[in-house]
Structure formats: C-alpha cells, structure tokens
Amino acid sequence: MKAEDPEAAAQPQANSVPKPMLIAAGIQKAFDRTRALAGADLDIYPGEVLGLLGANGAGKSTLSKVISGHLTRDDGSITLQERPLNLRSAREAIGFGITMVMQETSLAPDLSVLENVFLAELGRPGLLSYRRLKRRAEEILDRLGQKETLPLDREVRLLSAAQRQLVEIAKALALNSTLIIFDEPTASLSPPEVERLFQVMTNLKRSGHTLVFVSHRLEEVFAITDRVTVMREGRTVAKSLDTASLRQAELIRLMVGQEIRSVPANSPTKAAKSPRTRVFEVKRLSSAPAVRDVSFTVHKGEIVGLGGLVGAGRSETVETIFGLRPRQNGELFIDGKKYAPRRAADAIRAGIGFVAEDRRIQGIVPDFSVRENLLLGHLAASRKFGLGYSQRKVKLNELIEKLGLPAERLDTNMLNFSGGMQQKIIIARWLLLEPSLLILDEPTKGVDIGTRTSIYSMLRHVAEAGVGVVVVSSDFEELLSLCERIVVISDGVSIADVPSAMLNEEKLTLFAAPRTSMEQNSAVLRDIAHDLNGAAFWTLVDQDRLFCLYAAVTNDQADPGFRAGDTPMISDTRIPAALSRRSDALVLEAENQLGTLLLSVLSDRGHDMGWIGVTLDGRSPLPSAEQLRGRIEGFLGRIVKPQ
Amino acid sequence: MKTERINPINAERSLVSDLVGRLEIRMLALALALGAALSILSPHFLTSNNLLNVLDQSVVVGIVAIGMTFVILIGGIDLSVGSVAGLTGVLLGRGLEHSVIPVAIVLAVLAGMTIGLFSGFLVARFGLPAFVVTLGVMAIGRSLAYIFSGATAIADLPENFGNIVYTSIFGVPAHVLTLLVLYALAWAYLNFTKGGRTVYAIGSNREAARTAGLNVLTFSILPYVISGGLSAVAITFASAQVMSIDPLAGTGLELDAIAAVVIGGASLYGGRGSIVGTLIGVLIMVMIRNGLNLLNVSPFWQGSAIGAVIITAVLIERLLSSRAFSR
Numbered sequence: 001m002k003a004e005d006p007e008a009a010a011q012p013q014a015n016s017v018p019k020p021m022l023i024a025a026g027i028q029k030a031f032d033r034t035r036a037l038a039g040a041d042l043d044i045y046p047g048e049v050l051g052l053l054g055a056n057g058a059g060k061s062t063l064s065k066v067i068s069g070h071l072t073r074d075d076g077s078i079t080l081q082e083r084p085l086n087l088r089s090a091r092e093a094i095g096f097g098i099t100m101v102m103q104e105t106s107l108a109p110d111l112s113v114l115e116n117v118f119l120a121e122l123g124r125p126g127l128l129s130y131r132r133l134k135r136r137a138e139e140i141l142d143r144l145g146q147k148e149t150l151p152l153d154r155e156v157r158l159l160s161a162a163q164r165q166l167v168e169i170a171k172a173l174a175l176n177s178t179l180i181i182f183d184e185p186t187a188s189l190s191p192p193e194v195e196r197l198f199q200v201m202t203n204l205k206r207s208g209h210t211l212v213f214v215s216h217r218l219e220e221v222f223a224i225t226d227r228v229t230v231m232r233e234g235r236t237v238a239k240s241l242d243t244a245s246l247r248q249a250e251l252i253r254l255m256v257g258q259e260i261r262s263v264p265a266n267s268p269t270k271a272a273k274s275p276r277t278r279v280f281e282v283k284r285l286s287s288a289p290a291v292r293d294v295s296f297t298v299h300k301g302e303i304v305g306l307g308g309l310v311g312a313g314r315s316e317t318v319e320t321i322f323g324l325r326p327r328q329n330g331e332l333f334i335d336g337k338k339y340a341p342r343r344a345a346d347a348i349r350a351g352i353g354f355v356a357e358d359r360r361i362q363g364i365v366p367d368f369s370v371r372e373n374l375l376l377g378h379l380a381a382s383r384k385f386g387l388g389y390s391q392r393k394v395k396l397n398e399l400i401e402k403l404g405l406p407a408e409r410l411d412t413n414m415l416n417f418s419g420g421m422q423q424k425i426i427i428a429r430w431l432l433l434e435p436s437l438l439i440l441d442e443p444t445k446g447v448d449i450g451t452r453t454s455i456y457s458m459l460r461h462v463a464e465a466g467v468g469v470v471v472v473s474s475d476f477e478e479l480l481s482l483c484e485r486i487v488v489i490s491d492g493v494s495i496a497d498v499p500s501a502m503l504n505e506e507k508l509t510l511f512a513a514p515r516t517s518m519e520q521n522s523a524v525l526r527d528i529a530h531d532l533n534g535a536a537f538w539t540l541v542d543q544d545r546l547f548c549l550y551a552a553v554t555n556d557q558a559d560p561g562f563r564a565g566d567t568p569m570i571s572d573t574r575i576p577a578a579l580s581r582r583s584d585a586l587v588l589e590a591e592n593q594l595g596t597l598l599l600s601v602l603s604d605r606g607h608d609m610g611w612i613g614v615t616l617d618g619r620s621p622l623p624s625a626e627q628l629r630g631r632i633e634g635f636l637g638r639i640v641k642p643q
Numbered sequence: 644m645k646t647e648r649i650n651p652i653n654a655e656r657s658l659v660s661d662l663v664g665r666l667e668i669r670m671l672a673l674a675l676a677l678g679a680a681l682s683i684l685s686p687h688f689l690t691s692n693n694l695l696n697v698l699d700q701s702v703v704v705g706i707v708a709i710g711m712t713f714v715i716l717i718g719g720i721d722l723s724v725g726s727v728a729g730l731t732g733v734l735l736g737r738g739l740e741h742s743v744i745p746v747a748i749v750l751a752v753l754a755g756m757t758i759g760l761f762s763g764f765l766v767a768r769f770g771l772p773a774f775v776v777t778l779g780v781m782a783i784g785r786s787l788a789y790i791f792s793g794a795t796a797i798a799d800l801p802e803n804f805g806n807i808v809y810t811s812i813f814g815v816p817a818h819v820l821t822l823l824v825l826y827a828l829a830w831a832y833l834n835f836t837k838g839g840r841t842v843y844a845i846g847s848n849r850e851a852a853r854t855a856g857l858n859v860l861t862f863s864i865l866p867y868v869i870s871g872g873l874s875a876v877a878i879t880f881a882s883a884q885v886m887s888i889d890p891l892a893g894t895g896l897e898l899d900a901i902a903a904v905v906i907g908g909a910s911l912y913g914g915r916g917s918i919v920g921t922l923i924g925v926l927i928m929v930m931i932r933n934g935l936n937l938l939n940v941s942p943f944w945q946g947s948a949i950g951a952v953i954i955t956a957v958l959i960e961r962l963l964s965s966r967a968f969s970r
Contacts, residue, residue, distance in 0.1 A: 387837060387840065
C-alpha cells in the first residue's frame with residue numbers, strides 16, 4: 001500500500017468551523033480470511049450530507065455498519081459528540097440517534113407500512129393506539145414530502161423497492177434518528193425514483209438531519225453531497241473534501257488508484273487485429289417483457305461490452321442467448337451456423353459459455369469439489385450416460401496451472417477460496433469446453449480491485465486466444481477500459497454500437513438513458529421535424545465526431561445523414577459546416593443547401609447534454625434564426641434531461 | 644492488493660476424505676458398535692440365523708430408502724412411499740389373479756413409477772412443495788388401495804409367488820440379494836454417471852445447476868419415479884414374505900425410510916448424503932428393532948429408541964458440520 005496522498009488526505013477547508021459530530025479513526029475489521037477495513041477514518045459534521053465514495057469492495061458498507069452498530073470493530077476508535085462510542089448492536093446505535101438504511105431492507109414483508117414504521121414500538125409492553133401511530137406516521141411522511149406515495153395500510157411486500165426504502169427512512173425518523181446512513185440507496189432505483197430520493201434527502205437535511213450517502217456513482221455524489229470521503233481497499237484515502245471543489249477525474253483517481261491503468265485500455269487484441277471473422281451474431285432478439293429488440297455481432301478475439309442501466313434488459317438478453325429464457329423472436333448465429341437454443345445445454349453444445357451475475361446463487365455448487373465445479377459445464381454438454389471426466393483431463397490440468405491453483409487443492413471445497421479465485425474457477429468451467437463465445441454478466445461484482453485486474457487480464461488472454469467475449473457490466477468505467485466496442489441497451493432495445501475509444505462515461509450515460517425519458521424526447525423531436533417539415537436530432541459532439549442520440553427525419557431532402565446510435569465523423573455527415581461551426585446562427589451548407597440551427601442543451605446542474613439540431617431544406621425559403629429558435633423553444637420545454 | 648487471505652491447513656482436507664471420513668465411516672462405526680453391544684447383551688444376536696434375519700427385515704425399508712435417498716438428495720421429500728406401496732401391492736394382487744407372476748410384478752412397478760412421475764412433475768414443473776404434493780398423493784394412494792382391494796386382505800396368492808423370497812442363490816435369499824444389487828446400482832449411478840452427479844448438483848444449488856446447463860427438470864422428476872417404482876418392488880417382497888396383501892400394508896414406511904436416510908447422514912436440504920450411508924442407516928434401525936426384540940424389551944419402546952437415534956444422529960451431524968463448513 002502506498003503512503004496516503006498528502007493532497008488527497010488534506011483537511012477540510014478552513015471555513016468549516018464546526019467540530020465533527022462523529023469521528024471514526026483507524027477502524028479495522030476482518031472477516032474470517034479477508035481484511036475489510038485496514039485503518040479507515042471518517043469525520044461527520046453536523047447537518048451535512050457526506051458522500052462515502054469507493055469502488056466495490058473498498059469497505060464503504062463495512063465502515064457504515066461499524067458506525068451504525070451492525071458490526072463491531074476489531075480496532076480503532078469512534079467518538080460521538082466528543083465522547084467515546086462503543087456500540088455492541090444496532091439497537092444501541094438507535095439509542096444514540098444513528099440509523100442505517102440498508103441495501104437490502106430489513107422490513108417485515110407481511111406487515112403494513114404503518115406497522116413497519118413503528119416496528120420497534122410493537123415490541124413494547126402495553127396496548128398500541130393505532131390512531132396515534134397513524135397520526136405520527138402521517139406527520140413523518142409529510143415531513144418527507146411523500147404523503148401521497150406511501151399508503152400506510154399497504155402490506156410491505158406489495159411495495160416497490162423505492163417505496164420500501166421510504167419506509168426504512170420513515171422508520172429511522174420514527175426512532176428520532178439524527179444521523180442516517182444510506183448504503184447504496186440508489187442501486188435498485190430508476191432515475192425518477194432517484195430524483196425523489198434526493199428530494200427526500202434534501203428535506204431531511206433541511207430539517208437538521210445529518211446524512212451519509214454511500215455510493216460508487218460519481219454523478220450522484222456530485223448531485224447530493226456537501227463533502228466527500230473516499231475509500232480504497234479498506235482505507236480512507238481522502239477525508240471530507242469539499243464536493244464543490246472536486247473534479248470527476250480526481251475522484252476516479254482516488255477511488256481506483258493506479259491499478260486500473262495496468263489493463264491496456266481497449267486496444268484490440270492480437271487475434272482481433274488479424275482479419276475479422278464474425279463468431280457470433282444476434283438479430284432482432286426479443287424475449288418478453290425485458291428484451292424487445294436486440295442485435296449485435298461479436299468477432300473473433302473481440303471483447304464486446306453490453307452497457308446500460310440496471311433493468312435495461314442486458315442480463316435478460318444474454319440469458320436468452322444462452323437458452324435460459326424463452327425466445328420469442330430473433331435469430332442467433334454462432335460460427336456462421338444458426339442455432340435455436342431451447343435449453344442452456346443447446347447453447348453450450350453450440351459453443352457458448354456463460355458466467356452468470358450472482359456467483360453464489362447461480363455459479364457455485366457448494367457441495368462439489370473444485371474439480372466437479374470445473375467440470376459442471378462439461379457435464380451439461382456431455383451426451384454420455386457416464387461422466388467422461390477423463391476426456392477433459394489434459395485441458396483441466398493446463399487450466400488450473402494457468403489459474404495458479406495447486407493441483408492438490410482440486411479436490412477441496414470451493415468455498416475455501418477467495419471470491420476472485422471462485423470467479424476464475426467459474427470462468428475456467430467454460431474455458432474447459434473451448435467455447436467460441438464466452439458471456440460474462442457482471443464478472444467483477446463483489447470482487448476486490450486487485451483480483452479485478454487479474455480477471456481483466458484473464459479475459460484479455462481468452463480473447464487473444466480467439467474467443468469472442470461479451471461482458472455485461474453496470475460499471476461504465478470497467479466497460480470503457482475492458483471492451484473494444486460497447487453495445488448500449490436501453491429498455492430492452494440495442495440503441496447504439498460504438499467503439500469504446502470514442503466514448504467516455506458521460507456519453508455512455510446519455511446513450512444509456514432509459515427509453516421512457518428518451519421516448520418523450522424523441523416524440524418532441526418528431527413533432528419539431530413534422531412541424532418544420534425537415535429533420536430534428538439530438539446529438540453529442542466530441543472534436544470531429546458526432547454521437548447521435550436520436551434523429552427524426554420528416555423530409556428526406558433535409559436528411560442530415562445520420563440516425564440514432566450512429567457515430568459518424570462530422571465530415572461524413574450531410575451538414576459538416578453547421579456541426580463544426582456550432583454557432584448561434586442558421587448555417588447553410590454550401591454543397592447541398594441544407595440549413596441547420598443548433599441549440600445547446602444544459603442539464604439543470606449545468607452539465608453539457610449536447611445539441612438539439614434542426615435541419616431544413618434550403619432550396620425553399622428559410623425562416624430567420626430567431627424565428628426558428630422561437631418555434632423550437634416552445635417544444636423544448638418538454639425535453640426530459642437525464643441526470 | 645494487500646487483503647490477506649489466510650487458508651488454514653486443516654481447510655485443505657480433501658472433499659473425498661471429508662465425506663467418507665465424516666459420514667459413512669462414522670455411521671459404520673456406530674453400526675458396528677451397536678452390533679458389538681448387542682452381541683454382548685444377547686447370545687442370540689451374532690448367529691448366522693439372526694444376521695440373516697436382520698437382512699431379511701432390512702429388505703422392505705432398505706429398498707424404499709434407496710428411492711428416498713434420491714428424492715432427499717435433490718432437496719425433496721416423498722411422504723407417499725407407504726401408501727404407494729399399499730396401492731401397488733393391491734394392484735399386484737389383482738394382477739396375480741389375471742396373469743403370470745412376472746407380468747403382474749412389472750405392471751405393479753410401472754404403476755408405482757407412474758405415480759412417482761405424477762408427483763415429480765407437479766413438484767418440478769410447477770414448483771409445488773414436495774411435502775404437500777406427496778402428502779396429497781399419500782392420502783389418494785391409501786384411499787385407492789382400499790377401493791381396489793374391497794378393504795380386505797388378498798390372501799389367495801399363487802403358491803410359487805413365495806419363491807421370490809425363499810429361493811437362495813449361493814446361500815443368500817433372493818430378496819436380500821436384490822437389495823444388495825439395487826444398492827450397488829444406485830451407488831454406481833449416483834457416483835459415476837452424469838445423471839447421478841446432476842442429482843447432487845440440483846440438491847446442492849438448483850439455480851447454479853440450471854445456469855450451468857444441466858437438465859434440472861428431468862433429474863428433479865426422476866427421483867420421484869425411482870421412489871415410486873421401488874415402493875412397488877418393496878411391497879412385492881413384503882407380500883411374498885407373508886403371502887398376503889393387505890391394503891394397509893406399508894403404513895408408516897415413509898417415516899422409516901426418511902429416518903434411515905437421515906441417520907445415514909443425508910441433509911434434508913439436499914445435495915449431501917450417500918447411498919452407502921443410507922444402507923448403514925437402514926441396518927442401524929433394523930438392528931435396534933431386532934436387538935430390542937432379542938432382549939425382550941416391550942415393542943412399545945422401539946419407537947422411542949429409534950426416535951432417539953434419529954435426533955442424536957442429526958444433532959451430531961449439525962455440530963460437526965457447522966464446524967467444518969462455516970457457511
């Protein structure tokens with residue numbers, strides 16, 4: 001471990017006069033074989049929203065649990081209001097006004113919202129006055145500004161994830177908590193729900209609560225927090241930095257350190273440089289309700305990423321390709337041959353391997369040895385009555401040598417290995433079958449950063465050997481550094497297929513914006529195009545390249561030369577002059593008489609959201625730029641801006 | 644990355660020695676200790692006659708316990724084995740009135756397998772709880788057994804029907820030999836075939852088995868089919884032993900079979916257990932019964948003794964396994 005970055009560990013700005021309400025220093029915590037916290041520090045100032053930022057496995061959740069009494073620390077100290085705090089249980093923490101809203105909610109599913117909010121009261125002796133509880137609950141929801149969203153007599157199991165979270169928050173308020181820790185609260189929320197949560201958090205802050213917001217999503221940290229503390233590998237690498245003074249790149253560097261750079265970023269593998277053979281192709285795949293229209297191809301030796309938001313249908317897409325879900329429509333080709341999997345075994349025999357998202361639930365057979373776990377894919381592919389393990393013996397020995405797995409541990413229990421090694425064993429399960437295509441769903445989920453790097457290089461070696469690799473990941477940073485090309489899926493539709501060298505996190509986020517908001521914006525653009533009898537589009541521009549999010553063309557004469565998902569060079573479009581100039585004026589192309597007006601779009605927080613453009617056929621008389629802008633701006637009020 | 648991973652040496656024990664060392668060997672030791680104790684307590688225990696007697700009494704529950712092992716290995720349970728035995732017994736009796744012995748037996752076994760297919764399909768295809776489905780089949784089976792038998796025992800069986808029990812091959816009665824052959828087949832199947840390992844994988848982690856491409860549906864149904872078929876085989880021998888078929892036959896058999904499997908070290912959550920363990924479990928149960936008879940203990944005490952053994956076996960297993968597998 002390197003020494004702490006002096007600049008990063010700098011103290012909060014001098015203007016923060018108030019003393020921290022809670023100070024955690026040098027916290028250590030080990031689980032069994034893993035050191036989760038190795039000297040974590042945290043200061044929480046009264047009335048602030050503190051962002052606790054870090055990659056997966058950095059120790060954010062563990063530290064939060066230590067502070068909220070869910071875990072006891074091994075070493076280190078915590079002081080609350082200048083008095084030492086030694087919590088033995090979460091119940092005790094509640095007594096001090098500290099509550100944690102967990103990733104997986106701890107609600108009683110068969111009880112009503114009201115009963116859950118006052119669960120602690122149910123344990124008290126004596127009679128309950130439901131009427132009084134109800135009044136108090138309404139008061140709390142009112143304070144959150146969420147009176148309408150949460151019916152008090154509804155059973156909790158009928159609620160959405162976002163509503164359950166609200167119940168948890170209400171529960172914390174019912175206990176008079178002053179410090180509320182939110183552990184990755186946005187993980188399973190849709191963008192509008194995130195917005196609502198942020199509203200709730202703002203209300204809480206306004207009413208004097210202190211909040212800790214645990215996350216690995218930078219945009220959210222920028223949106224909601226006052227200060228940020230960054231963790232990496234169980235340590236605090238930056239404490240209480242002023243959010244306003246931070247830059248995204250700086251935070252990323254703090255979060256991941258230098259390690260991520262050891263993966264050569266998205267350079268084509270050797271196998272990919274040779275003439276490209278198509279190893280896999282999917283055309284217009286659908287599997288209701290999550291997958292609606294997905295097409296993409298994978299070449300030999302190529303790592304293709306499937307990007308998008310949680311719930312966009314990426315996992316469902318790969319599960320359908322692998323035969324785990326029924327396929328309604330679409331065609332699948334592997335090695336040039338069509339295949340129609342009715343079961344996973346069909347896909348395996350066709351030459352596909354699939355590493356599922358949840359290793360514990362979908363990967364490991366816990367009662368099997370490492371050897372039998374490795375041979376599970378073989379067992380599925382085999383048509384024999386017997387085991388036929390011996391036919392894989394040579395390849396198996398070769399593989400475990402590459403994994404650095406001692407042969408004598410082959411017959412031990414799988415659960416004795418680290419998460420990273422377990423994941424590598426599951427990947428090796430498919431490599432054993434020498435597949436043409438290897439699909440991995442969130443391959444580094446729950447894997448620490450060090451092992452992550454070694455999984456990346458393993459995947460690159462696999463691709464080097466000529467296998468087509470598909471990686472599903474919600475981590476845009478990971479997709480951008482690992483994959484050569486990214487297929488963006490939004491609301492079950494593949495909407496873009498872009499070389500990752502052309503992308504960055506912002507562009508990917510805009511592409512991945514859910515269709516619901518995209519759909520409305522598309523409708524606005526269609527209305528504009530229709531109204532003006534031309535073309536209307538929304539695009540990002542980066543140097544001399546264009547990223548078209550949507551294009552509506554009503555008049556073929558006014559076609560700007562690109563469509564949704566296209567990423568052409570500006571010079572290859574039909575309106576290069578307008579796109580390269582990007583002025584306030586209506587620009588007329590010399591070559592084809594197309595007149596284009598571009599309007600810049602900024603999000604509510606001032607982020608650059610690209611350009612809305614209108615192209616008209618200049619051979620008929622054009623309106624003036626002012627007239628045109630006036631007509632368009634009426635429509636633009638309806639534009640939904642992704643966060 | 645400096646997070647330390649400590650792998651204690653004792654975690655390196657191989658899984659094979661784990662299973663054998665922990666499970667069957669321990670149970671075998673218990674069986675031998677029990678045998679030794681009984682032979683000291685009673686001079687009649689360690690006679691070849693009595694040992695054959697123990698095996699003779701093991702046949703019915705032993706055969707049913709094979710099917711029960713398969714079902715429990717996939718994490719299921721089959722409460723219907725006793726009444727399926729009763730029903731297929733009655734069908735066997737009716738069959739013997741109309742056709743030759745081998746045909747009647749084959750038909751009875753097919754009937755048992757069909758009932759198993761029914762239960763297994765409901766459980767595996769629709770995800771119904773095995774406990775509830777087989778409880779329902781248990782009630783239906785017994786009811787049909789009464790209806791088809793007219794609620795009376797069928798006693799006029801063909802004379803040579805008894806030969807399936809009383810024929811000896813190399814001095815071993817045919818039914819005991821059948822028991823051992825069935826155990827050998829089940830052992831080979833579970834350990835050395837794709838289907839057998841699939842059964843274990845399903846019991847250990849159904850979702851992982853499905854995701855890895857194993858045929859989960861087929862091999863979730865198969866155990867119930869085996870269980871139903873073996874119930875019919877068991878009642879065939881039981882009927883030949885007493886040369887009579889009673890619609891009540893097999894009552895409580897499911898509990899003995901489950902007990903044998905559990906004493907043999909299988910986990911009711913599935914994925915863990917072995918056919919050798921089950922055989923030892925059967926022998927332990929039968930030896931306790933036999934020993935208590937020899938010692939002239941009231942038969943009313945037998946239930947208490949067996950119940951105590953079951954609870955002790957499971958308790959020991961839990962205490963040991965919570966140390967070995969901290970998960």
